[in-house]
Amino acid sequence: YSGVEYEQYAFLNRATGPYWWAYWAMMSCNVFSPQFMWFKKLRTSIMFSFFISIVVNIGMWFERFVIIVTSLHRDYLPSSWTMFSPTFVDIGIFIGTIGFFFVLFLLYARTFPVIAQAEVKSILKSSGERYKKLREAGKPLYKIEKMNVLTVKEEPITDDVLMGEVVPAKDNDQSVSELLSSIGTFDSATQKPDDLKKIKGVGPQMEATLNDIGIFTFAQVGRMTKREYDLLDSITESFPGRAQRDDWAGQARLLSSKNTNK
Known part of the structure; x- marks a missing residue:
């Protein structure tokens, strides 16, 4: 932002350096993929919204990778330049975080409300079929009840x-x-x-x-x-x-x- 040549190099190195694939993966997941949400048909789709949320989460991981790795693998001294190679500790921490997430998720899943499948199917049969038939017949899915108009007779204002x-x-x-x-x-x-x-x-x-x-x-x-x-x-x-x-x-x-x- 300041126009310093070191900052300019750090930015260009992220986009065109050895880790360019991580930078563009981050941009694709966090910037380009959400643009599909401009289309109403896509943003109102539950499955597509879920897919985009997963893509954005992946992009956030790449963002941390770009911030840390590309900032450290090119230091001010060329003698300290190196390429990142994960150790068993890095891999273990990464897998552990995923496992810890699923542990918490499954613990929370124990409190999910239990709904009998037979009850759900009976509700769908009694309500869903009716709307399907109305839709196929081209009839409205709702009915406006006729309201009885109550006529109130106004009495004249007397002297009292x-x-x-x-x-x-x-x-x-x-x-x-x-x-x-x-x-x-x-x-x-x-x-x-x-x-x-x-x-x-x-x-x-x-x-x-x-x-x-x-x-x-x-x-x-x-x-x-x-x-x-x-x-x-x-x-x-x-x-x-x-x-x-x-x-x-x-x-x-x-x-x-x-x-x-x-």
Whole structure:
């Protein structure tokens, strides 16, 4: 990579030197053979993919051979140049690694799931033949079930339901009167309505619902107790317990005191 003549010679020696066959075997196995995987028919074949994986493994062995042997057989001193000849130790290590691999593989093979051949054949007979006949007849291998369409009739929105919140019903006059007698009534001539939306849990629609009941001020909401909360829930019939859970009365008293201080 640096352009040094020694590096250039080492590279050319690998491709054209005495061990050229190892270099080109490495290139053929690791570079050229995987190019067949560009073809969909070949890369989707299990047997061909297995064959290519074996070829690549062989190429990886040649890669180690090229890295070690061709780098050592031509040293900087010509007097140390030599050819590699494996000893019985090298051959023994090579055979031992292969044997060790098969030992581990066979130990793992003892845990393979056992499937009875008769069971496999029965499955193939019951399922495979059907698809073969459909394919020969030119019929689709799948069937789309007809779906029953369920028609839902939309009911008109009435006055008692609006935006998910219930408007006080017409027959709740007694409950409304009882609620207002406890928390007080609103006099539009002498009082000014408050922005009830400042209370957590009160939105625009709920504020409109409270106004329809006759609740306009923080002072009215601040006088609510558990009894008034229950009356309010029975009138609105929406989100029972929310007013007490969010402590509307406590929030209203706090907001009312802030308005008084201003």
